């Protein structure tokens with residue numbers, strides 16, 4: 789799996805900074821760690837390591853949004869205008885709707 793590098797670049801860089809409202813540094817840091825395959829990344833809310841993430845976007849460009857959530861406490865966050873890096877979990881908008889992704893969670 790290629791190193792995704794700086795997650796803020798993967799998520800759209802300056803464009804993300806302008807759009808996230810408000811940016812959640814802890815969720816973004818956890819997402820970056822997941823993208824780097826860091827083991828045992830803890831949920832910023834409950835500290836459980838059961839974090840999941842998925843990019844949902846247009847099939848051709850892989851641009852859309854990314855969500856990260858805790859399977860344990862069902863809290864999470866999302867960032868819009870993100871491009872799925874190679875190898876990251878990705879669903880097209882249509883597939884995500886069919887598969888019920890992302891699952892419902894409380895945005896925190």
Ligand SMILES: [Zn+2]
Nearest residue numbers: 831834858861
């Ligand atoms: Zn949690």
